Amino acid sequence: MEVEHFEDKDTYPENVVRWENLLPSCKRCNGAKGTHDVRAEPIVNPYVEDPSAHLYLKAFRFRPRSPLGRSTIGVVDLNNSARIVLRRFEVGEAVIAAIAVASDRYEQWRTSGSTRSKNILVGCLEALLLECQPPSEYAATAATVLHDDDDYEDLVGRMQSSGMWSDELAALHASSRALVLL
Numbered sequence: 001m002e003v004e005h006f007e008d009k010d011t012y013p014e015n016v017v018r019w020e021n022l023l024p025s026c027k028r029c030n031g032a033k034g035t036h037d038v039r040a041e042p043i044v045n046p047y048v049e050d051p052s053a054h055l056y057l058k059a060f061r062f063r064p065r066s067p068l069g070r071s072t073i074g075v076v077d078l079n080n081s082a083r084i085v086l087r088r089f090e091v092g093e094a095v096i097a098a099i100a101v102a103s104d105r106y107e108q109w110r111t112s113g114s115t116r117s118k119n120i121l122v123g124c125l126e127a128l129l130l131e132c133q134p135p136s137e138y139a140a141t142a143a144t145v146l147h148d149d150d151d152y153e154d155l156v157g158r159m160q161s162s163g164m165w166s167d168e169l170a171a172l173h174a175s176s177r178a179l180v181l182l
Contacts (some may be wrong), residue, residue, distance in 0.1 A: 001024050001025065001026060001027075002024075002026070002027055002030045002080070002139075003022050003023070003024065003025070004022070004023045004024070004025035004029070004030045004033070005021055005022065006021050006022075006023050006038060006045055007021050007038055007039065008033075008034070008036065008037065008038075008041055010035050011035060011037055012039075012157075017069045018035045020025070022045065023045070023046070026137065028077075028080075028083055028084065028137045029076050029077075029078075030074070030082075032076050032077040033050070033075055033076050035073050039074070041071055042068055042071065043068065043071050043072040043075050043076065044068055044069065044072040049068070049080070050065050051140070051181065051182050052180065053065065053066070054066045054068045054069030054072065054182055055069045055072065055073070055078075056092040056181045056182055057088075057140070057141065057144045057181040057182070060085050060088040060092060060141070060162070061079045061085055061088075061124055062181075063081055063124065086140065087138065088141045091138040091141045091145070092142075092145040093143060094142075095132075095142050095145040095146050095149075096145065098124070098127075098131075099128070099146070099149055099152045099155065100133065100151070101114045101124060102124045102125050102128065102155055103123060103151055103154075103155050105117065105120055105121040105124050105159060106155060106159065108120075108121075109164075110162075118164060121159075122164065122169070125155075125159070125169060126169065126172065127168065128146065129141050129146075129172035129173060129176055132146055132172075132174065132176035132179065133172065133175055133176060134175075134179070139176075139177050139179050140175075140179045140180075140181050142179050143176040143177070143179040143180050144179070144182060145179050146176060147176070147177055147182075148180075148182060156173070
């Protein structure tokens with residue numbers, strides 16, 4: 001991660017250390033944006049606009065909901081197949097695999113009823129939900145895949161019915177839901 005100057009430091013040197021102008025960014029996105037003038041051609045500032053109002057994810061590619069979304073996709077090169085779309089696919093596949101593992105762990109717990117198998121299941125789901133939280137690099141992709149998956153929703157329902165759905169899991173679930181780009 002790098003610190004991105006949303007309004008670039010060459011064009012707007014007075015904003016170099018202005019807190020509101022400093023955003024976390026991956027090296028690739030920061031480099032793609034470069035010295036783009038966001039005043040002349042605006043892009044989404046995730047601290048000002050809700051990205052889901054301007055972008056959505058379909059087949060691991062960002063799609064625009066608005067002209068601001070279209071501009072953001074182009075300026076930040078969000079659909080670079082070689083660098084980023086493939087990585088989103090890999091993240092999505094990992095999320096789907098983790099859901100399958102968690103479902104298997106639920107069945108193991110249902111069969112054995114052991115505290116150990118319950119703790120393994122809860123830990124598995126907690127780890128998955130942590131990948132869908134804002135600090136994670138591909139949190140929006142992971143959250144979108146997770147919450148669009150019927151097996152995940154079924155697992156949540158089964159865990160709630162079994163009394164295994166804790167307040168902590170509910171909080172992580174709600175937080176990840178806020179990142180969904182559908």
